[in-house]
Amino acid sequence: MTPRAPDPARRNERSRQAILSAALDLIGELTYPKVTIEAIASRAGVGKQTIYRWWPSKAAVVFDAFMMLNKGGSSEVVLPDTGDFAADMRVVLHATVAEFADPRYASAYRALNTDVQDDPALAEQMLARVLRPTLEAVKERLRAAQRAGQIDTGIDLDVAIELIYAPLYHRWLLRTGPMTTAYADQVLDLALRALRPQ
Amino acid sequence: MTPRAPDPARRNERSRQAILSAALDLIGELTYPKVTIEAIASRAGVGKQTIYRWWPSKAAVVFDAFMMLNKGGSSEVVLPDTGDFAADMRVVLHATVAEFADPRYASAYRALNTDVQDDPALAEQMLARVLRPTLEAVKERLRAAQRAGQIDTGIDLDVAIELIYAPLYHRWLLRTGPMTTAYADQVLDLALRALRPQ
Amino acid sequence: MTPRAPDPARRNERSRQAILSAALDLIGELTYPKVTIEAIASRAGVGKQTIYRWWPSKAAVVFDAFMMLNKGGSSEVVLPDTGDFAADMRVVLHATVAEFADPRYASAYRALNTDVQDDPALAEQMLARVLRPTLEAVKERLRAAQRAGQIDTGIDLDVAIELIYAPLYHRWLLRTGPMTTAYADQVLDLALRALRPQ
Amino acid sequence: MTPRAPDPARRNERSRQAILSAALDLIGELTYPKVTIEAIASRAGVGKQTIYRWWPSKAAVVFDAFMMLNKGGSSEVVLPDTGDFAADMRVVLHATVAEFADPRYASAYRALNTDVQDDPALAEQMLARVLRPTLEAVKERLRAAQRAGQIDTGIDLDVAIELIYAPLYHRWLLRTGPMTTAYADQVLDLALRALRPQ
DNA sequence: TACTAAGCGAGACGGTACGTCACGTCTTTTA
DNA sequence: TAAAAGACGTGACGTACCGTCTCGCTTAGTA
Numbered sequence: 005m006t007p008r009a010p011d012p013a014r015r016n017e018r019s020r021q022a023i024l025s026a027a028l029d030l031i032g033e034l035t036y037p038k039v040t041i042e043a044i045a046s047r048a049g050v051g052k053q054t055i056y057r058w059w060p061s062k063a064a065v066v067f068d069a070f071m072m073l074n075k076g077g078s079s080e081v082v083l084p085d086t087g088d089f090a091a092d093m094r095v096v097l098h099a100t101v102a103e104f105a106d107p108r109y110a111s112a113y114r115a116l117n118t119d120v121q122d123d124p125a126l127a128e129q130m131l132a133r134v135l136r137p138t139l140e141a142v143k144e145r146l147r148a149a150q151r152a153g154q155i156d157t158g159i160d161l162d163v164a165i166e167l168i169y170a171p172l173y174h175r176w177l178l179r180t181g182p183m184t185t186a187y188a189d190q191v192l193d194l195a196l197r198a199l200r201p202q
Numbered sequence: 203m204t205p206r207a208p209d210p211a212r213r214n215e216r217s218r219q220a221i222l223s224a225a226l227d228l229i230g231e232l233t234y235p236k237v238t239i240e241a242i243a244s245r246a247g248v249g250k251q252t253i254y255r256w257w258p259s260k261a262a263v264v265f266d267a268f269m270m271l272n273k274g275g276s277s278e279v280v281l282p283d284t285g286d287f288a289a290d291m292r293v294v295l296h297a298t299v300a301e302f303a304d305p306r307y308a309s310a311y312r313a314l315n316t317d318v319q320d321d322p323a324l325a326e327q328m329l330a331r332v333l334r335p336t337l338e339a340v341k342e343r344l345r346a347a348q349r350a351g352q353i354d355t356g357i358d359l360d361v362a363i364e365l366i367y368a369p370l371y372h373r374w375l376l377r378t379g380p381m382t383t384a385y386a387d388q389v390l391d392l393a394l395r396a397l398r399p400q
Numbered sequence: 401m402t403p404r405a406p407d408p409a410r411r412n413e414r415s416r417q418a419i420l421s422a423a424l425d426l427i428g429e430l431t432y433p434k435v436t437i438e439a440i441a442s443r444a445g446v447g448k449q450t451i452y453r454w455w456p457s458k459a460a461v462v463f464d465a466f467m468m469l470n471k472g473g474s475s476e477v478v479l480p481d482t483g484d485f486a487a488d489m490r491v492v493l494h495a496t497v498a499e500f501a502d503p504r505y506a507s508a509y510r511a512l513n514t515d516v517q518d519d520p521a522l523a524e525q526m527l528a529r530v531l532r533p534t535l536e537a538v539k540e541r542l543r544a545a546q547r548a549g550q551i552d553t554g555i556d557l558d559v560a561i562e563l564i565y566a567p568l569y570h571r572w573l574l575r576t577g578p579m580t581t582a583y584a585d586q587v588l589d590l591a592l593r594a595l596r597p598q
Numbered sequence: 599m600t601p602r603a604p605d606p607a608r609r610n611e612r613s614r615q616a617i618l619s620a621a622l623d624l625i626g627e628l629t630y631p632k633v634t635i636e637a638i639a640s641r642a643g644v645g646k647q648t649i650y651r652w653w654p655s656k657a658a659v660v661f662d663a664f665m666m667l668n669k670g671g672s673s674e675v676v677l678p679d680t681g682d683f684a685a686d687m688r689v690v691l692h693a694t695v696a697e698f699a700d701p702r703y704a705s706a707y708r709a710l711n712t713d714v715q716d717d718p719a720l721a722e723q724m725l726a727r728v729l730r731p732t733l734e735a736v737k738e739r740l741r742a743a744q745r746a747g748q749i750d751t752g753i754d755l756d757v758a759i760e761l762i763y764a765p766l767y768h769r770w771l772l773r774t775g776p777m778t779t780a781y782a783d784q785v786l787d788l789a790l791r792a793l794r795p796q
Numbered sequence: 797t798a799c800t801a802a803g804c805g806a807g808a809c810g811g812t813a814c815g816t817c818a819c820g821t822c823t824t825t826t827a
Numbered sequence: 828t829a830a831a832a833g834a835c836g837t838g839a840c841g842t843a844c845c846g847t848c849t850c851g852c853t854t855a856g857t858a
Contacts, residue, residue, distance in 0.1 A: 014824070014834055035320045040813060051836045056815065117375070118316045122233040127377055135378060162379075163369070163388045167396075170372035171364040177375065178318070179325055180333060181360075190361045198365075198396035212803055212855070238844060249805040254846065410808055410850070431716045436839060447810040452841065513771070514712045518629040523773055531774060558775075559765070559784045563792075566768035567760040573771065574714070575721055576729060577756075586757045594761075594792035608829060634818060645831045650820065 010057050022048035023055060024069040031066065032108040036115045041065075063119035063126050070112040074103075074134065081141040089149035090196055093168065096142070097188040104176055104183050117177060139165050146199075156201045168195045208255050220246035221253060222267040229264065229309040234316065239263075261317035261324050268310040272301075272332065279339040287347035288394055291366065294340070295386040302374050302381050315375060337363050344397075354399040366393045406453050418444035419451055420465040427462065428504040432511045437461075459515035459522050466508040470499075470530065477537040485545035486592055489564065492538070493584040500572055500579050513573060535561050542595075552597045564591045604651050616642035617649055618663040625660065625705040630712065635659075657713035657720050664706040668697075668728065675735040683743035684790055687762065690736070691782040698770055698777050711771060733759050740793075750795040762789045 026047035030039045041062055045052045059065045075081065084092045103109050116134075120127045142165050149155040155164070171191045175181050224246035228237045239260055243250045257263045273279065282290045301307050314332075318325045340363050347353040353362070369389045373379050422444035426435045437458055441448045455461045471477065480488045499505050512530075516523045538561050545551040551560070567587045571577050620642035624633045635656055639646045653659045669675065678686045697703050710728075714721045736759050743749040749758070765785045769775050 010834075011832090014832090016823095016835070019835075037320060041815085042813060045836095049836080051834095051838090052815080053817090053837090054835065057834075114319045118319055120376070121312045121316055122235060130376070131378065135376065139378075159392070160388060163385075163392055166369040166372060166378075167365065167389070167392055170368035171361070173372050173376075174364060174368035177315070178328075178333065178371075180329065180337075180364075187361075190358060191365070194357070194361055194365055194396045196396075197400065198392045198394075202395070202400075209802070212801095214803065214854095217804075239846085240844060243805090247805080249803095249807080250846080251806090251848085252804060255803080406808075407806090410806090412809065415809075433716060437841085438839060441810090445810080447808095447812095448841080449811090449843090450809065453808075510715045514715055516772070517708045517712055518631060526772070527774065531772065535774075555788070556784060559781075559788055562765040562768055562774075563761060563785070563788055566764035567757070569768050569772075570760060570764035573711070574724075574729065574767075576725065576733075576760075583757075586754060587761070590753070590757055590761055590792045592792075593796065594788045594790075598791065598796075604829080610830070613830075635820085636818060639831095643831085645833080646820080647822085647832090648830060651829085 015058065016054075019048070019050050019054055020058070023050055023065065024072050026050075027065050027069040028073065028108045028112060031069075031111040031115060036111070036118065039066075039115075061119075061123070061126075063116065063123055066112055066115050066119070067126060067129060070109070070116060071133065073106075073109050073112065081137045083141045083145040085145060085148060087152065089145065089152070089154045090192070092145060093142075093192055094189065097168075097172065097192060098185050100172060101183055101185050101188050110176075114177070139169070142168070153201065155199045159199055164195075164199055167198060168192060213256065214252075217246070217248050217252055218256070221248055221263065222270055224248075225263050225267040226271070226306050226310060229267075229313055230306040234309070234313045237264075237313075259317075259321070259324075261314070261321055264310055264313050264317070265324060265327060268307075268314060269331065271304075271307050271310065279335040281339045281343040283343060283346060285350065287343065287350070287352045288390065290343060291340075291390055292387065295366075295370065295390055296383050298370060299381060299383050299386050308374075312375070337367070340366070351399065353397045357397055362393075362397055365396060366390060411454065412450075415444070415446050415450055416454070419446055419461065420468050422446075423461050423465040424469065424504045424508060427465070427507040427511060432507070432514065435462075435511070457515075457519070457522075459512070459519055462508055462511050462515070463522060463525060466505070466512060467529065469502075469505050469508065477533045479537045479541040481541060481544060483548065485541065485548070485550045486588070488541060489538075489588055490585065493564075493568065493588060494581050496568060497579055497581050497584050506572075510573070535565070538564070549597065551595045555595055560591075560595055563594060564588060609652065610648075613642070613644050613648055614652070617644055617659060618666055620644075621659050621663040622667070622702050622706060625663075625709055626702040630705070630709045633660075633709075655713075655717070655720075657710065657717055660706055660709050660713070661720060661723060664703075664710060665727065667700075667703050667706065675731040677735045677739040679739060679742060681746065683739065683746070683748045684786065686739060687736075687786055688783065691762075691766065691786060692779050694766060695777055695779050695782050704770075708771070733763070736762070747795065749793045753793055758789075758793055761792060762786060 023044060026044045027039070030043055030047060034043075039062070041052060041055055044062075044065065045055055055065060059068070083096055086092055104113075116126070116130060120130055139162075143161050146155055146159075146161045146164055150157050150159075168191065172183075172188060175187065176183050181187065221242060224242050225237070228241055228245060232241075237260070239250060239253055242248075242260075242263065243253055253263065257266070281294055284290055302311075314324070314328060318328055337360075341359050344353055344359050344362055348355050348357075348359075366389065370381075370386060373385065374381050379385065419440060422440045423435070426439055426443060430439075435458070437448060437451055440458075440461065441451055451461060455464070479492055482488055500509075512522070512526060516526055535558075539557050542551055542555075542557045542560055546553050546555075546557075564587065568579075568584060571583065572579050577583065617638060620638045621633070624637055624641060628637075633656070635646060635649055638644075638656075638659065639649055649659065653662070677690055680686055698707075710720070710724060714724055733756075737755050740749055740755045740758055744751050744753075744755075762785065766777075766782060769781065770777050775781065
């Protein structure tokens with residue numbers, strides 16, 4: 005009596021799009037607990053079963069919806085490399101600040117950070133498809149900067165990355181202060197003091 | 203027909219304790235969405251109304267329960283000052299790592315970080331009674347270190363604090379890696395490179 | 401983990417009445433399969449759970465609603481006894497025909513005769529509280545008629561009763577013909593030919 | 599854009615048989631509400647559409663399945679005529695009792711008596727193809743008995759028929775007692791008292 | 797010492813959303 | 828082109844909690 009998985013080939017692409025769009029819209033309009041599966045289905049003009057057929061939970065829907073926004077779902081992240089690490093990182097962090105300013109992106113991301121707390125499978129996906137690609141790209145850029153003599157070669161790059169990124173996420177998630185490019189610049193300046201060769 | 207606020211003098215302390223303990227126990231045992239008001243009331247041997255009489259939401263109950271654990275509910279945080287800033291911070295960060303290792307503390311804290319996303323009042327309370335006291339104490343210790351010439355005087359202390367703390371919270375909330383004292387030491391070492399006079 | 405039965409003392413009589421009335425109204429208006437629990441709850445202005453708390457199934461609700469109509473729920477049935485059995489039975493059968501003419505009574509009765517087919521508990525209740533009381537009363541009246549010499553003493557009264565009643569129910573349930581007092585009279589006349597002393 | 603009726607010539611007889619057999623099997627195994635179209639299709643190894651293409655409702659399928667059992671689907675009913683009306687009717691009623699004892703026949707018949715309540719088209723079919731042929735045959739036999747002087751000529755034969763048949767159906771549908779040949783004999787004996795010339 | 801008003805445990809209530817099932821329609825693929 | 832397979836929009840199912848309410852029953856503080 006296995007439930008038998010549905011056949012992806014028969015999947016209705018129009019419905020899939022409608023569901024993800026409805027989810028994003030509702031997340032932007034309502035507080036997350038009010039973004040119910042029923043509300044998404046209703047907004048998308050779709051049966052609830054069509055959601056349950058393809059996603060195991062609301063969180064999974066939101067994840068896919070978020071991935072639609074996040075770099076078009078691509079897991080490949082490539083950072084600019086003009087040869088000036090500080091300038092390149094500044095561009096990247098400003099882009100991050102800009103993403104946080106998009107209410108649909110920000111709300112979906114907050115929702116995922118909430119759901120991740122009680123959903124190990126989602127946590128793994130977030131790590132693998134959202135966080136890790138970015139962190140790996142930064143790490144790669146850091147390595148290039150080390151080769152160029154801009155970053156101390158004795159530094160543990162994994163810690164270096166979090167020194168740069170964590171303050172932004174921390175401030176944003178906990179709303180300890182405004183999320184501005186100026187703040188990003190401050191953090192970056194300070195972090196670079198720690199990373200440069202001494 | 204104002205509902206007339208309940209009289210705190212007549213409040214049953216035994217019930218209050220039972221509720222907060224039940225909340226903490228359940229948070230440690232169950233996934234947060236299953237920690238319902240009904241479950242707390244039932245576990246505490248208490249009527250639901252007794253919870254609704256004294257707290258506006260589940261999040262408020264969890265907050266009070268968490269405060270019971272967090273430094274005994276005191277909002278006064280004082281950091282050690284042996285004259286060696288690095289050593290003092292190391293002690294403090296190790297204490298933080300230890301708190302994160304307590305499952306009841308950790309689960310309650312995660313739950314609050316979740317609820318905060320859609321509850322501005324709770325967010326304000328978290329900031330004022332949990333985060334700010336610690337951050338202020340660290341800031342104070344940083345100022346003393348500046349006076350002692352251990353920290354560069356040109357540094358914005360608010361950013362400095364986040365450089366030290368954010369990586370820990372980031373790694374813990376997003377589970378990007380293990381939460382160890384070794385990691386805390388690495389972060390602190392790196393951060394201090396940024397903060398010391400140059 | 402027994403579900404613990406609800407306490408009848410705390411039951412809301414207003415809700416109970418609203419539910420039974422709503423059920424009867426809907427049965428009179430809609431085809432039986434469209435008389436859903438949700439529709440009853442909605443019409444009664446009541447939560448679904450209030451129905452599920454007190455009744456195990458839609459059929460049970462309909463049964464109680466029907467009993468409200470059927471002789472005011474009383475299980476005591478007493479037949480007239482003027483000394484003339486034929487005349488007395490004619491009165492009784494005409495009353496039965498009149499009941500069948502009430503759309504709420506008739507629809508509820510039909511619904512119960514439907515549900516009874518797959519619900520032995522309901523079948524038992526129908527027998528004990530609806531059919532048997534009437535049949536017993538007729539039997540009692542038949543016995544009196546035997547003593548008065550109007551009915552042959554060799555007759556099996558249980559069969560005699562069904563000879564009188566079954567044709568009415570049969571015609572009504574299967575809609576093999578119109579349900580009129582004239583038909584009742586015809587059946588009664590014929591049955592009495594079988595029952596009278598010979 | 600009329601849906602265009604399917605062409606009966608192209609109908610797959612193997613599927614038709616499989617559907618009717620599956621329906622009968624399920625009716626014998628499950629409670630009627632659980633005999634769903636999906637269950638029939640699945641059991642028959644047939645697509646749902648193949649059922650919807652050829653039958654308007656579950657009741658229609660069950661009707662056809664029942665007709666397969668009921669006298670081989672023939673609508674022609676001929677009663678024995680040995681010259682002894684009582685004996686002939688006894689044979690016929692015993693055959694009816696035997697049919698009621700077949701669980702597939704009985705379950706299907708009960709199901710139809712249920713569906714008939716909210717489906718006038720089905721009711722008409724039941725009357726025309728199941729009840730009327732039998733009743734007409736009995737009527738014909740009664741007429742012969744009248745001519746033979748065994749039945750009073752003043753009797754309304756339609757009422758006479760119901761006097762004989764209704765008690766059996768009544769007892770069977772409402773389960774007011776066991777369905778035995780002895781009971782059939784009792785009913786017949788009593789009914790004949792009413793019908794014989796006096 | 798009795799009275800009275802509040803908090804209390806209990807749990808029924810009107811609701812909303814859950815996740816599942818079957819409906820009847822449709823679309824795609826196979827024979 | 829009928830048939831199998833099964834996804835789809837729809838809507839009811841029966842359950843779980845929500846937050847409010849109403850019961851009796853303690854349990855203080857007032858008379």
